Amino acid sequence: MERRLDQGRASRADRALGRVVAATLALGLALTLVSCGGSISEQPLITSRQSAQLPASPAPTQSSRANAPRTQEHLKLIGAYGGIYRNEVIERTVGDIVDRLLAAGSGGGRSVNVTILNSPAVNAFALPTGDVYVTRGLIALATDESELAAVIAHEIAHVTADHARARARQAEAAALARRVSEVVVDPGIAKDSRETADVSLATFSQQQELEADKIGVETLAKAGFDPFAAARFLHSMAQFAALPSLNAATETKPGFLSSHPSTPARVDHAKRVARQFGAPGIGQQQRSRYLRSLNGILYGDDPSEGFVRGREFAHVDLGIAFTVPEGYVLKNTSQAVLATDGEHTAIRFDAVGLPESTSLEEYLKSGWIKGLVDDSVRFDTVGGLEAATASALVEGWSFRIGVVRDRNRVFRFIFASSKPASAYEGAFRKTLASFRLLSPSQRAAMRPLRVRIVAVRPNESAATLAQRMTGVEAAMKLPLFNVLNGLGEHELAAGDLVKLITE
Incomplete structure (x- = not known):
């Protein structure tokens, strides 16, 4: 089972579709309606990129170790997320980060393969096999190497802690508890049995996320990265999800049966763990080097x-x-x-x-x-x-x-x-x-959007820099610029490098 770092924050339409039950149901019925069959209909032709199909043979991934045999689940994930994103500079950056994390003891001696997915979604997840996946959308959102390292360390922690198998065992136990409730005559007892099983399952998953956060932050510190990067990037993802144009209603508390703790809870927890290693400012961030590596990376939809x-x-x-x-x-x-x-x-x-x-x-x-x-x-x-x-x-x-x-x-x-x-x-x-x-x-005349890295000139402000972005709705330019560049955590000064989105 794939394990996501931040579910439901992929894009503006993801949020809108996810929040509106009626529209989601209608879309589901529409998908049922469109059932191609016989000799008349063929496969949908919206995607013209051949690599979006499942590769015939295992595709290489970014890794500091020899590639493990590719599983069918790995190949399906690559197909579902638009294929593998190829960028030599980004691949080297990811490879260097993985090397440092593994040298610090992350991975527990297991082989770890990190694949960059060609998806604009801000997401990361891992399989029990040691396969870790990060999207180019997430890489573009991070503002320094330590933030990307925090994500990878978190996902490796899920692998080393064997969370996927533990989660499967807990799900089996919950299913048994629900089955018991089906033979209980007293409806109150039956309801309590079902709710106990559901709460146990949800709490177990929340504990896994917090455990992975803790292990990840500790690994960051051991590898010499900024241990506060995990809290900082969790905050950035929350800000990205809350952009007005994303129609993202932020929640201040988790749903009682939420499978993940709320972002504020995880940020606070990550900060507490990081403080064990010192005050903010310790560890390497490598902001300028990381931003330079992002120059030209695809942003948004693949052409x-x-x-x-x-x-x-x-x-x-x-x-x-x-x-x-x-x-x-x-x-x-x-x-x-x-x-x-x-x-x-x-x-x-x-x-x-x-x-x-x-x-x-x-x-x-x-x-x-x-x-x-x-x-x-x-x-x-x-x-x-x-x-x-x-x-x-x-x-x-x-x-x-x-x-x-x-x-x-x-x-x-x-x-x-x-x-x-x-x-x-x-x-x-x-x-x-x-x-x-x-x-x-x-x-x-049509060009895809890309991340461009520019130096801040004297007297330039976030507002004037944001206006230089193209292919972005006018009302979204400044909020998106602030989130992409981590402003609030980092104030602008002449000579600083910043991200712009342009065609």
Whole structure:
């Protein structure tokens, strides 16, 4: 089982989708609705990068030791997270950090392999095999080597403490307790038995996280890194999740059955452990060297999976773009583009192969849509391309489906709502009508976002530096700049190196 450092903080749309139960349910139904089958549909074509598929042979990872045999779970994780991110400078930085941690005793003599995943999500996790994974999104958020070392040390601690297997044993015990509750006649006793099992399981996981934090901080100090880096980076991740544009409502206390302690609790705990080794300021951070290694690192979506810029999605390789209405939040994945209005409506967009000999009406009625309203198929043109629309009803949800043909493939829009109204139909029509083919000049002008490292000039402020960022919503520029550069913990001065996001 993978063990995540910070669940649910991947992106703006992750937060929006995660908080809105109705939209999440609608999206789930939409995914059920889109079940490609037979000879008509092929695999989704949204991802043009071949490496997103599972590699045929084990791929190398960053490690200070010989690679262990690759497991199927390892290969699946690489495929699910967009493949391996290749950057020689970053790989050397990660390798040096792992070497220092292992030399300090981290790993307990086990082989440790660290893989950089090509994902914009801020995440890290480990497998019992000693495979540790960090995303390029997390690497871009860290501001010095000690912060990245804190993450890796935390994940190695999960491996050496055998948390995955211990968690599995505890889950089995909890399952047995729930089974006992099923044969108890007294409903009060049955309820108590189930709650006791659930609380035990949740508490066990919280203890694991705090134990991994403690071991990780101790390892940082032994390796000569700043032991306060763990608390500092936990705080940075909380700030990143709380950015206004991420719609991230911060919690001041954990849910009673939360599988992870709240960030404030973990920050306080990490600081207490670090103080055993001295006051803040001890240990190496290597901020400037680390920032220089980040120069040019990809930020946000991989170009092979398209770009999300505000309410617009564009895919250079496929040569298409569309825009969702105001109030909708886009999320780009390797299989589809998802969106929600944060209330009752969810959207899925993807592309599949379709023989030119198959009409759009035949395709819509071929059985891949559950609950299709037979007489709802209508024909249209979108951006000069052949298109068709249809409606479906599934378990109380209303669906609107739009398909647009471009030679031997179709692009599919699927809207789902629990409370359809005129605004819902209008949003569907407006989004479908916005679909367009990109011209060669438009495709050539599109560039992925990257982290650029610049020196602060005299009289420059965070506000003026933030305005130099491109591809970022205006309201988000300053908050994102502050979080990416750890401001608050580090005040700006002329000559300092800072991160900017630019195309």
